Amino acid sequence: MTSSHMAAQRRVVVTGMGVVSAAGNDLASYWDNLRNGRSGVAALSREGEQWCATAQEPVRLIGAQVSLPAARTVAANISPESIDDFARFALHAAEQAMRQAGFDYLMENREEVGVVLGTAMGGEDARNLAGFRVYVKRRPPAPQTLIRAMANAGASTVSMAFGLQGPSHSVVSACASATHAIGQAYQMIRAGLADVMLAGGSEQLPSYSLYSAWRQMRVLSPDACRPFGADRNGMVLGEGAGVLVLETLASARARGATILGEICGFAMNASAADWTRPDSASMARCIARAVKSAGLDVEQVGFVIAHGTGTLLNDAAESEAIHAVFGRHGASVPVSGGKAIHGHALGATGALECISALLALEHGVVPPIGAPHIPDPASRLNIVHGTAIGHGKRHALCNSFAFGGLNGVLAVGRHDGEP
Numbered sequence: 001m002t003s004s005h006m007a008a009q010r011r012v013v014v015t016g017m018g019v020v021s022a023a024g025n026d027l028a029s030y031w032d033n034l035r036n037g038r039s040g041v042a043a044l045s046r047e048g049e050q051w052c053a054t055a056q057e058p059v060r061l062i063g064a065q066v067s068l069p070a071a072r073t074v075a076a077n078i079s080p081e082s083i084d085d086f087a088r089f090a091l092h093a094a095e096q097a098m099r100q101a102g103f104d105y106l107m108e109n110r111e112e113v114g115v116v117l118g119t120a121m122g123g124e125d126a127r128n129l130a131g132f133r134v135y136v137k138r139r140p141p142a143p144q145t146l147i148r149a150m151a152n153a154g155a156s157t158v159s160m161a162f163g164l165q166g167p168s169h170s171v172v173s174a175c176a177s178a179t180h181a182i183g184q185a186y187q188m189i190r191a192g193l194a195d196v197m198l199a200g201g202s203e204q205l206p207s208y209s210l211y212s213a214w215r216q217m218r219v220l221s222p223d224a225c226r227p228f229g230a231d232r233n234g235m236v237l238g239e240g241a242g243v244l245v246l247e248t249l250a251s252a253r254a255r256g257a258t259i260l261g262e263i264c265g266f267a268m269n270a271s272a273a274d275w276t277r278p279d280s281a282s283m284a285r286c287i288a289r290a291v292k293s294a295g296l297d298v299e300q301v302g303f304v305i306a307h308g309t310g311t312l313l314n315d316a317a318e319s320e321a322i323h324a325v326f327g328r329h330g331a332s333v334p335v336s337g338g339k340a341i342h343g344h345a346l347g348a349t350g351a352l353e354c355i356s357a358l359l360a361l362e363h364g365v366v367p368p369i370g371a372p373h374i375p376d377p378a379s380r381l382n383i384v385h386g387t388a389i390g391h392g393k394r395h396a397l398c399n400s401f402a403f404g405g406l407n408g409v410l411a412v413g414r415h416d417g418e419p
Contacts, residue, residue: 010190013415015257016245017355018096020089020202022064022238023342026096030342031359034367035388039341040064041224041236044205062223063205064238064343068092082144083157084123089241089348090154090202091161097198098162101245102257106196107162114166114194115155116185117243118177118201120347120402122151125207154202158243166194172347174402175307176268177201178242179350179410183266185246186410195251200351202241211237217276219311225340227308227369228315228383230376235309238343242351261358262413264395265294271405278317278401284324286407290397291325294411298326301333301411302393303366303384305357307401308337309344310371318401319379334391336360336384340371350400354410357396361414365390 017027022040024030033040044063066089078091094115098106106113125148147153152170159168167188171181178201185199206214214220214237221234252259267289271279291298307318323330338349338356345352360366365388373385398410 011249012186012189012246012263013249013252014244014260014262014358015247015252016097016099016101017260017358018093018100018243019240019352019355020066020068020093021240021342021345021352022066023338025066025068025092027359031363034338034341034356034359034370035365037341037368037370039370041340041343061211062236064236064345065205066239078157078161082147083153084125084148085204085239086119086123086202087153087157089204089239090117090243091157093200093202093241093243094158094198097243097245102255105255106245109196110163111165112194113164113196113198114188115159115164115168115198116171116181117155117158117199118171118173118181118347118350119151119154119203120172120174120177121203121206123149123153124210125204158198164198166197173406174404175344175346175349176400176402176406176408177347177350179354179398179400179408180268182244182263182351182354182410183268183408186263186266189246189248196245196247198243199246200241200243201348203239203346203348205237205239221310224371225310225344226371226373227306227310227337227339228319228335228376228379228381229371230374232310232312232315234311235339235344238345238349240342240345240348240352242348242355244351244355259415261361262415263410264413265290265296265411266409267293268408270407273405276403278314279405280317280320280324282405283317283321283401283407286409287321287325287397287399290409290411294395296395296411298329300393300395301397302391303334303336303360303396305353305396305398306335306337307399308339308369310339314401316378318399319381322381331380332382334366334384334389335381336366336369338370340369350398350408354398354412357398357412361394361396361412
C-alpha cells in the first residue's frame, strides 16, 4: 500500500448530518434560521405551564426549547418510558444523519459502525423526578430511573435502536462534550479503530430546580443572548442534538457517497486553573494546535464559529485567544456563532455548531451571530451580524470552552473532490 493511499484512508469526511434544535429539526430549516438570524429563544413552558415572573420568581425564565412532538415516539425496540428527552433527541438526529449518509449501507455494516455522543447533564429529568418521588411523595423511584439518568443513555439508545455494534461510548465534559466526542471519533477513524462513526451530542433543558442553580451562578441572561456585544449580560440555555456520520475518505469514495465536508483537525486541552473563569492562554493554545493539526496557516481559515456564550468573562477571554492565534488577522477573520439562535445547548452545542460550520462552507456564506450587535471595543473582532456574508475559503474553526477549564477546537473543511 502506497503512502499516499494510506494518507487518503486516514482522512475523515462527513457523509450525514442531523439536527434537533429550537432553530429547526432538520438541516434545511436549521440552516434557513441560522442564515437569517431567526432565534428560537422564547419564554419557557413545561407541560403547558409557563415559567414566567411571579412574586416568588421575579425573573422570567427564557430558553431555546425544542418543539418536536415526534420526539415522544422512538424505535420499536426502545421503550418510551426508558429514556429521557436527551436520548430521544439523539435518536432523531442520528436517524436523519444515517438516512443522508446511506441508511441501507450503514445497516448492512452495522457490526462495524460505532457511536460516540457527548452530553453535559444526561437524564436530569429522571434524577429530578426520582428525588421528588422519594423525598416529597415518599415513594420509590420508577425502575427505569437509572437507565434514563445515565450519561451513556444517548449513545446506547442510538446503538440499540439501529443495532450498531462498533465501538460506542459517551463523553461528558460540560459544554465541550460534543466537540470532544466528534474529535474522538475523528481520531479513532484515523487510528484505524473504526471505519464509520456516528458522533455528536445531545442535551435537554434542565428541570426547574436546576434552572435555579444556574440562576445562582449569575450567568443567565433575563432577555437574550448577545455574544461579543457591548451590552451582553449572559447566556440562554438550550436543548437539542447534533449527530454527524464520519467515515474514511476511501470508504466514502468506494461507495459513491456524497461528501458533505471534512474533519481536518482537532485539539483539546485543559486550563487546570478554575471551574468557571475562562483562561485565554489555554484557549489560544488549543486553537493553535487545531490549526496546526489540520496542516493550515491562520490565513487559510475562512471564519470562526466561536463558543460565544454572551457572558462577560467568556467572550472577553475568547476574543483574546483569537487575537493571540490570528495576530494581525484577528481583527478581520469573520466570527459568528449560534447560541443567540439555538441557545447554549451544553453537551449538544459543539455538534450543532460543527454542523453550522459545514453548512456555511457548503453554501459559501457565514451566518450572522443572530442578535442585535453593539460592538464591544475591547473585543476588536469582525463579528458577522445583521446579514450573512460571503466567503471564499475552504476551512473554518469551531471553538468549545467548558466549565472545568476543558477546551476543544475542531478544524473543518469543504470537500471539493480533490485528492
